[in-house]
Amino acid sequence: MNREKLSRRDFLIRGAGAGIAAAGLGIISTPKVLMAAVGSVITGPLYLAIAKGGDPASNTMRAIQALGGIEKFVKKGDKVAIKPNPATANRSEVASTTNPDVVETVVKMCFRAGASDVVVLSHDAERNFQRDGIGDAASRAGARVLAAISRDLYRPVDVFRGRLLENVEIIGDLLDADVFINIPIAKHHSATDVTLSMKNLMGINWNRVYFHQNGLHQAIADLSTVAKPDLIVMDANRILLTNGPNGPGQTRDDKMVIAGTDPVAVDAYATTLFNRAPENISHIQYAYELGVGEIDLKKLNIKEFAVG
Amino acid sequence: MVKKVMWKPAGILIALSLLLCLLTVQLIQADGTKRFELGNELLQQEKFDQALVVYEAFVEQNPNHRLTGAVRWTMGNIHMRIHEDFETAAELFQRVLADHSETEWEIFAYDRLGRCYEAQEKWAQAVQVYRPAIKKLSAYTGVAVTPARIGELKRRLLSSYQNMQDHQSIIDLYQEMLAENPATPSAPEDQFQLAQACFDMGNQKAAAENFALVVERYPASPYALRVQGQQADLLTHQLEYDWTSFDTFQAAQGLSRTEQYDEALSRFDRVIEARPDAPMAYAAAFQKYIVQYRQSGDATALREELDSSRDEYPYGLGGVAVGQLRDILQGICQAQATLAVNPQDAGACQQMGLGYYRTQAYQCGIDAYKQAIAIVPEAPDAYNMLGYCCIGAQKYEQAVSAFQQLVVVAPDDPNSYDSLAEGYYLVGDTTAAIQLYQKSLAIDSTFTNPHYMLGTIYRELGQNDKAVEHLEKYLQLDPNGYQSQNAHDQLEQLRSPSSNESAP
Numbered sequence: 001m002n003r004e005k006l007s008r009r010d011f012l013i014r015g016a017g018a019g020i021a022a023a024g025l026g027i028i029s030t031p032k033v034l035m036a037a038v039g040s041v042i043t044g045p046l047y048l049a050i051a052k053g054g055d056p057a058s059n060t061m062r063a064i065q066a067l068g069g070i071e072k073f074v075k076k077g078d079k080v081a082i083k084p085n086p087a088t089a090n091r092s093e094v095a096s097t098t099n100p101d102v103v104e105t106v107v108k109m110c111f112r113a114g115a116s117d118v119v120v121l122s123h124d125a126e127r128n129f130q131r132d133g134i135g136d137a138a139s140r141a142g143a144r145v146l147a148a149i150s151r152d153l154y155r156p157v158d159v160f161r162g163r164l165l166e167n168v169e170i171i172g173d174l175l176d177a178d179v180f181i182n183i184p185i186a187k188h189h190s191a192t193d194v195t196l197s198m199k200n201l202m203g204i205n206w207n208r209v210y211f212h213q214n215g216l217h218q219a220i221a222d223l224s225t226v227a228k229p230d231l232i233v234m235d236a237n238r239i240l241l242t243n244g245p246n247g248p249g250q251t252r253d254d255k256m257v258i259a260g261t262d263p264v265a266v267d268a269y270a271t272t273l274f275n276r277a278p279e280n281i282s283h284i285q286y287a288y289e290l291g292v293g294e295i296d297l298k299k300l301n302i303k304e305f306a307v308g
Numbered sequence: 309m310v311k312k313v314m315w316k317p318a319g320i321l322i323a324l325s326l327l328l329c330l331l332t333v334q335l336i337q338a339d340g341t342k343r344f345e346l347g348n349e350l351l352q353q354e355k356f357d358q359a360l361v362v363y364e365a366f367v368e369q370n371p372n373h374r375l376t377g378a379v380r381w382t383m384g385n386i387h388m389r390i391h392e393d394f395e396t397a398a399e400l401f402q403r404v405l406a407d408h409s410e411t412e413w414e415i416f417a418y419d420r421l422g423r424c425y426e427a428q429e430k431w432a433q434a435v436q437v438y439r440p441a442i443k444k445l446s447a448y449t450g451v452a453v454t455p456a457r458i459g460e461l462k463r464r465l466l467s468s469y470q471n472m473q474d475h476q477s478i479i480d481l482y483q484e485m486l487a488e489n490p491a492t493p494s495a496p497e498d499q500f501q502l503a504q505a506c507f508d509m510g511n512q513k514a515a516a517e518n519f520a521l522v523v524e525r526y527p528a529s530p531y532a533l534r535v536q537g538q539q540a541d542l543l544t545h546q547l548e549y550d551w552t553s554f555d556t557f558q559a560a561q562g563l564s565r566t567e568q569y570d571e572a573l574s575r576f577d578r579v580i581e582a583r584p585d586a587p588m589a590y591a592a593a594f595q596k597y598i599v600q601y602r603q604s605g606d607a608t609a610l611r612e613e614l615d616s617s618r619d620e621y622p623y624g625l626g627g628v629a630v631g632q633l634r635d636i637l638q639g640i641c642q643a644q645a646t647l648a649v650n651p652q653d654a655g656a657c658q659q660m661g662l663g664y665y666r667t668q669a670y671q672c673g674i675d676a677y678k679q680a681i682a683i684v685p686e687a688p689d690a691y692n693m694l695g696y697c698c699i700g701a702q703k704y705e706q707a708v709s710a711f712q713q714l715v716v717v718a719p720d721d722p723n724s725y726d727s728l729a730e731g732y733y734l735v736g737d738t739t740a741a742i743q744l745y746q747k748s749l750a751i752d753s754t755f756t757n758p759h760y761m762l763g764t765i766y767r768e769l770g771q772n773d774k775a776v777e778h779l780e781k782y783l784q785l786d787p788n789g790y791q792s793q794n795a796h797d798q799l800e801q802l803r804s805p806s807s808n809e810s811a812p
Contacts, residue, residue: 127721127752149754151787160351160385161378163416164457190639209788213456218412226352242646242655246689249655250646282451286412291344291375 047301048269052256054307056101056237062307063259064109064233073231074179076114081121081177082106082143083229085185085200086128086135088246095240096247097128098185100137102235102257106183107141119173121146122203146173154206161290162222164215169206170227182229182263186236186270188244191216193281194274195245196267197232198224198292221286224263228292232266234258239273264293265300272297344375351382356390377408381417388424398424412452415445419457422464431468438465439481446485446492449631458494462501478505491624493631496522496529503535507542515539516546523549525587527557528595529627553579553588557595564599565668566702572599591626598628598667605664605672607640639663654683658690665697673697674706688718692727704734722748722755729761738765756786760795772802 049066051059064070074080084098092099103120110118120138122129126147129135135145148154154169174180184200191212192199201223202208211219236256243249254273260266264287268278278284278295288295343366350359363379370376384400387393401421404413418441425434442461445453469477482502486495503518519539523532535543536554543549560575576599579592594613601610614625614634624630640663646656661676677694680687691714698707711728718724729744742765745758763779766772779795779802786792 125752125754131720149785158389160389161348161382163381163412166385166389207788209790213454214460215452215454215457217451218416225348242643242653243659247655248684248687248689249659250653286452289374289378289412291348291378 047303048258048260048262048265050256050258050269050302050304051307052254052304054255056099056235056257057105058307059237059255059257060102060105060233060235061109062305063257064106064231066303066305067231067259067261070106070109070113073181074110074113074115077116078110078114078178079117079119079176080110080115080179080181081119081171081174082110082138082181082183083122083174083200083204084120084134084138084183085187085195085203086122086124086132087203088128088132090132090247092133093238094247095185095238095251096187096245097132098134098183098235099237100133102233102237103134103183104137104141106181106233107138107143110179110181111142115179118143119146119177120144121148121171121173123148123171123206123208124203125149146171148173151206157226159222159226161225162218163286163290164218165222168223168226171204174204174227179231180227180229181231181233183233183235185239186234186258186273187240187247188242188249188274190244192220192283194271194276196270196284197229197234197263198267198283198287201227217282218286220283221290221292224283224287224292225290229263230261232258232260232263234266234270236270236273241274262293264288264295268295268297269300269302341375343369344379347379347382351386356386360386377404377413380404381413384420388420388427392427394424394427412450415448415452415457418445419461419464422461422468426464426468429471431471434468435465435472435477438462438468443485443488446489446494455494459497475505475509479509490525491622493624493629495624496526496531496627499525500531500534503539507539512542513546516542516549519543520547520549523554523588525591525623526627527554527588527591528561528625532627533558553582553586556582557588557592560592560599561595564595564602565670565700567671569599569603587623588626590621590623594621594625594628601667602669602672605669605675607637607644607663611637611641633667636663636666652683654680654687654690657683658687658693661690661693661697665693665700668700670697670701674701674703686717688714688721688724691717692723695727695731699731699734704731707731708735720751722751722758724748725751726755726757726761729758733761733765738769741765754785756782756789757791759785760789760791763795763798767798767802776802 047067049063051062051066054062082103084103086097088096090096107118107120120134120143124147126135129145129147138145146153148171151169153172155172155175156167157170157175158167159165182197182200184195184197187195189195189199198220202211202220204227205223234257236254236258238251238253240247241250241252258266258270264284267281267284271278271281271284278297284295287293294300343362347359347362347366350362360383363383366379367376380400381404384397384404387400388397398421401417401424405417405421408414408417418437422434422437422441425437438461442458442465445458445461465481466478469475479502482498482505485498486502489495499518499522503515503522506518507515519535520543522535526532532554536551540551556575557579560572560579563575564572573596576592576596580589583589597610597613601607611634614630614637640660643656643660643663646653647660650656657676657680661673661680664670664673664676674694674697677690677697680690681694684690691710695707695710695714698704698710708728708731711724711731715724715728725744725748729741729748732744733741742762745762748755748758759778759782763775763782766775766778776799779799782789782795783792
């Protein structure tokens with residue numbers, strides 16, 4: 001099957017799904033971050049923890065620890081739903097999918113905190129989970145893996161705060177969970193310029209075609225008003241800079257994990273890894289306008305932790 | 309001296325007052341944000357009335373807060389969808405519209421407001437909303453407006469006119485839009501719909517004239533082909549329309565996709581020479597640049613042509629989606645710039661190949677993907693797209709060869725067998741195609757395309773039960789898939805009584 005078929009059909013018929021290069025090429029510098037002492041915990045209303053320099057597992061643990069530890073989010077007996085990005089059937093070296101070590105680490109931490117059930121889920125085929133290693137990593141750590149490719153696994157949810165969407169169908173296991181952890185990878189995307197945490201939510205929803213046809217950026221922002229994760233652990237250990245979302249393309253080893261609770265803030269920070277301004281990535285700007293979170297990097301309490 | 313003594317405490321008092329004001333403002337702000345969050349929480353718990361109370365308090369206390377528009381919007385949605393209080397909802401959406409003109413809010417507020425009027429059967433008011441909205445949105449260049457959004461508003465406007473039984477307004481609307489700017493991305497569709505409206509009203513002469521304009525002005529659009537397919541008799545009967553130029557135009561386009569560049573150029577020249585001042589001549593002139601681009605792969609030159617002489621084309625580019633074309637060309641240029649620095653960047657080769665594929669510059673796509681494979685010999689996507697570029701160039705045997713290599717590098721991927729099956733199907737080996745589609749499904753029974761293709765093939769073979777089974781499965785797995793309409797159509801035909809009679 002030609003995965004470009006949709007584009008081929010649309011091309012010369014209508015202008016949907018374009019915008020590869022038009023959005024946000026303004027170059028801005030990475031915001032100043034404060035180097036925090038090892039072992040310290042960040043406090044304050046809007047904060048991001050950035051752990052860098054170590055291997056993916058160590059970076060993950062340090063970033064979550066800096067937010068107060070996984071126990072702050074997962075209580076004994078909780079059901080946890082984890083959404084990685086397994087959206088391409090590529091090996092993790094290509095950096096088009098979440099690093100399996102990051103997923104495995106978070107699953108283990110959840111169980112250590114007393115989670116009764118952890119499910120790693122996404123609207124992607126089982127072969128994606130297999131090929132990118134996320135499925136094995138999650139299973140090793142004791143999680144269930146749910147390749148949610150059947151519509152009966154989804155339940156309708158009303159969207160009252162969205163501008164475009166009025167309802168969506170979301171994976172039932174996620175709706176039933178006590179805790180939702182989003183584990184995206186930071187990467188380039190031909191349609192949205194970047195794929196970060198909010199774009200990763202596309203994979204908890206059933207009808208992606210509607211998103212593409214009716215306004216991808218707005219639909220992503222709208223979805224963020226009803227699917228707010230309790231914790232976001234963004235994998236930026238190796239980021240895909242070009243030819244996303246599938247790759248292969250140019251990659252860079254940033255050896256970094258960004259953790260936070262505000263999706264707009266996490267994504268706003270992550271845009272700087274791609275030399276973009278968050279305001280120029282439409283879905284981040286739209287989510288800010290809808291009150292999903294904070295886009296102004298100057299208002300964020302960002303702390304960086306050296307690992308290793 | 310006295311003054312100084314008096315001034316000091318006064319100054320302190322003023323400073324303290326200012327500080328107090330600042331603190332109060334901050335407190336209100338914090339209180340406001342908290343209210344907003346509380347309202348959202350109540351909303352999530354489906355406590356709609358309580359949420360409304362909290363949101364109302366927020367709006368009252370924070371009329372200038374940046375989230376006030378978002379709150380009014382949410383309140384409007386609750387009134388509209390939960391309480392079916394369309395009047396209150398309309399007031400709120402009107403307020404959003406008034407306070408947030410020239411922003412994304414405006415785009416969506418038109419839609420909601422119009423629907424509130426429709427729900428109250430206030431068709432004339434709905435029309436008053438939709439008409440300016442369509443105009444405004446058609447000129448919008450941001451990512452929030454897609455052709456699907458504009459199409460939806462147009463459908464609503466037309467439906468309102470139909471409820472008013474005002475057929476003439478439908479025609480007037482399209483005429484007005486086309487007179488104002490016949491070069492918008494939606495112009496080919498508008499021209500087609502105008503003709504259709506005339507046809508529906510029984511005005512065959514006007515219908516024929518307008519259908520002819522679709523062909524003349526927008527020969528590169530799919531609507532032109534639709535006119536030829538559906539209304540050729542009408543045009544012949546009413547206008548004695550001569551299809552020669554259009555046929556030549558279509559043939560030239562086909563030739564340019566299959567590397568017969570000189571012949572393609574010569575045919576476009578014939579279109580221009582036959583009627584140099586006709587709209588189709590402009591479209592043919594631009595197509596010549598596309599031929600040159602497909603021949604040379606020079607995306608920069610075509611992009612420059614797009615940017616420099618766009619205004620010279622009175623009807624857009626004859627039906628070519630300009631914005632999307634520009635984006636794709638820019639992507640190719642970026643990839644070429646990357647390769648100039650690092651010729652070993654396989655990702656850039658693939659990006660370039662994809663751009664060429666999307667612009668039907670298939671031979672350039674083949675070269676780009678071969679380059680990618682030379683750098684990274686085990687890249688499944690490159691083999692897959694190489695095969696599809698070959699299909700585009702009608703080099704089916706080469707496509708099969710590329711897909712065979714794909715199976716070698718990605719033997720566990722059901723898509724490999726699906727692609728190879730398509731290659732065999734195109735060279736006419738239906739048996740091999742069926743076996744490979746089945747192999748693809750053996751790996752992943754939920755993979756959708758093999759079901760669609762098996763349905764299609766079995767239908768062609770007259771094995772209707774199997775065809776129905778696979779098409780139904782396809783629709784069950786992917787009800788909104790890109791072939792869903794075709795699958796529905798095929799099923800309808802299979803289920804019609806005449807279908808069983810014709811089965812062997």
